[in-house]
Amino acid sequence: MRGCVFLESMPSNATLMDENITLPPICISEDTSRFRYTYRGGLRSAIRVARVVSDIVALNHPNVRWTLCSSVWKRFQVYSCLTELGVGLTHEPGFHQFDVRGNAHGLLAAHPLTPLVSLHHIDHIDPIFPNMTTTKALQHLLHATNVDSQRILQQTICYDRRFSRTVSVSWGYAVQLYDKRIPLPDVLPVPETFRQWKWGNVLAGVYTFNTRKFPPHPCHRPTIFFLDSVCLASMASRLFTRNLMKIACFSWIQRGNSKKSEFSPKLDLDYKQAPRRHCCDVFPTKSDKLLDITIRECGEDELIYMHE
Structure with missing residues (x-):
């Protein structure tokens, strides 16, 4: 570049x-x-x-x-x-910045299915990782970007059959764990954790992506595991996340998970066809403190759905 x-x-x-x-x-x-x-x-x-x-x-x-x-x-x-001026433009949906203020977590955790090009108005949003300055948080995100830049913030959804839970992965940023099974169309909209850019404008709250209200009560929200570390082995990466938000509800204390491990092949986007969301699998581990997730390409006719 x-x-x-x-x-x-x-x-x-x-x-x-x-x-x-x-x-x-x-x-x-x-x-x-x-x-x-x-x-x-x-x-x-x-x-x-x-x-x-x-x-x-x-x-x-x-x-x-x-x-x-x-x-x-x-x-x-x-x-x-x-x-x-004689300069031709090609309109590419999704390749643009989003003007928001405050907590941009919802947008980063449920980013539209397009490659991340830029983060806009950094001086008007909170640090994207807890307990870090804005600069440190961006450097932390770049650790994952340097490993697999095309997969960064790509959202993957899968279901944990063992405990009937919903897992939402935003690669390189965070894993959200919902303590119940949620239909896919209800998980994909962006939670409105942020504030609109301008007040009073009739179009101020209108975005180019679907949104949903962010639950005001902490126990109605998913448990969030933020990026801890990432490593590259051959043409695949392993990413570790951990829970930095010390808000525990009763149902969460029973389950006891404190870390997430993700394994995914290096993403190579094919710009000749429309992007497709990847699938993921949740595997049991020997420790109840660890959840193991593998991200992969979906099969030709495979669907992402809640298992009975």
């Missing part, structure tokens, strides 16, 4: 920034002061946003097939500007 950070002018410490190989290069955006902009309801900053995409294409990097842009281009009607 290549790119650069576009600025209006070169910063005073540009030399020091160029020496830091961990930072992307700096590019100066073209002057747009003479560019006509007659849309009354828009902002002139939209011109510069559009020109940035044109400038990126003009860099003419070799062996580049795609230039990724977020849904912000549509919000500022920038799509039309880019068309006039």
Whole structure:
């Protein structure tokens, strides 16, 4: 992946920034002061946003097939500007950021069935892992991303026949354990743990994904096991999660699980066909403190359903 950070002018410490190989290069955006902009309801900053995409294409990097842009281009009607500049866009549903505030757990635990491209407005959401700063939490997520970037946050649902439980896996982030069997259509919608981006707007609570209310009472919520560690062996990974939320209901104390182990092959997405949710199996272990889960591709005609 290549790119650069576009600025209006070169910063005073540009030399020091160029020496830091961990930072992307700096590019100066073209002057747009003479560019006509007659849309009354828009902002002139939209011109510069559009020109940035044109400038990126003009860099003419070799062996580049795609230039990724977020849904912000549509919000500022920038799509039309880019068309006039001769830059073609391909609309890919799901490849965009979600503007939310507060606790983004619900979105991360039930991410839509599309690859994760970016986490947006990090400064407006809580740290994505408990007991960590925002920076440490992101670094923790990157441990899993570096092992299997295409599988990160991919949600898998399976049922524990032994105890009639529902297991929801968000790979690289968390495992949610429901102490009862829940139909698949009721598990997939995103729990609204977050707040809407803008208040008062009639469309503020409307999202591009299905949502469901987050239970206010702790004992009505699933038990959450957050990412602890991940390792790669050959072309498969093993991920360990543990319960960091010390909220215990009576039914949960009886079961006693405190750790989860997940085994999954490295994911290689096929962009020539529509994505399909993977299946998983829950296996019994010698210890009642451990739950072993294996993620795999579903069979050709296999269904994800509650077992009687």
